[in-house]
Amino acid sequence: MRITLATFLTLDGVMQGPGAPDEDTRDGFRHGGWQAPYADEGLATYTAEWFAEADAFLLGRRTYEIFAAYWPNVTAENHPIATPLNTLPKYVVSTTLDKAEWNNSTLIRTDVIEKIAELRSRPGRELQIHGSGVLAQSLLDHGLIDELRLWTYPVVLGTGKRLFEPGRTPTALRLVDSRPTSSGCVLNVYQPTGKPTYGKFTEE
Template sequence: MRITLATFLSLDGVMQGPGAPREDTSDGFGHGGWQFPYADQELGTYGTTWFAEADGFLLGRKTYEIFANYWPTVTDENDPIASSLNTLPKYVVSTTLDQAEWRNTTIIKSDVLKEIAELKARPGRELQIHGSGVLAQSLLDHGLIDELRLWTYPVVLGSGKRLFEPGRTATALRLIESRTTSSGCVLSVYRPAGEPTYGDFTQEG
């Protein structure tokens, strides 16, 4: 299976708490719900298209708990996102979670990279990561993510957890697709392209 990552980012790279004021207030984050003013039809269209490609989900504990508190309450069988999340296998990476009541959930507690590499080697379409910043950073550093789908919104927050924190493994990316939605969000789809290459403008000519 391919491992894909989809996440929402502010213009200064913050991914924390986009959906609601109390979604993630850790470290005193006070900007929760920053994505809401920019919600538009394109978000739902692309989300539905991508969720249709999932054969499973790989989530960090915090994102898993946010999803598990909401999506099982959506019982509309015609909702493609709820249907995918509620029925397909879910793998949550956590050293503190002892049990998971959400249907079809497996907890990964140890040998995380090995376990995920084995999942990736299975036949299938996509094993999707949504949010899950700490997990996503680790998998990016170890070259386990095949595609990044980044929604960048026209807002600067100035604080909060970022997807690309200092210390990340240097990686070149290849742009596969780019679109701008009606609310000014830029959707960019990237695939890893190995190590960065470098040059020197002063040596040209």
């Protein structure tokens, strides 16, 4: 399976608390819910397309808890991504959760990189990560993410958790798709291509 990452970012790279004011207030973050004013048809359409390609989900603890508190109460008639989220396998990376009770959920507590690499080697379509910043950063550093789907919104917050924090492993990316939406969001899809290359401009 390919491992794909989808996440929402501000122009200054913040991914913390996009969905609601109280979603993630760590470190005094007070800008929660910044994505909501930009929701539009493009977001719904592209999200549904990608969820239809999922064979399983890979989630960090915080994202899992947010999803597990909401999606089991949503039916397919109300939202097209409810069925895959509620029925497909979900692998939850956490050292603090005692159990994962949402249907078809499995905890990964130890040997995380090795176990995720094994999942990636299985046949299938996509093992999808949504949000899950700490997990995504670790997998990027280990070269285990095959595609990044980054939704960048026209807002600057100046504070908050970022996907690409200082200290990340240098990685070159290839742009394979780019789509603007009516609200001003730009969806860019990248595939890692290995280490960056370097050069310099000449006076020719």
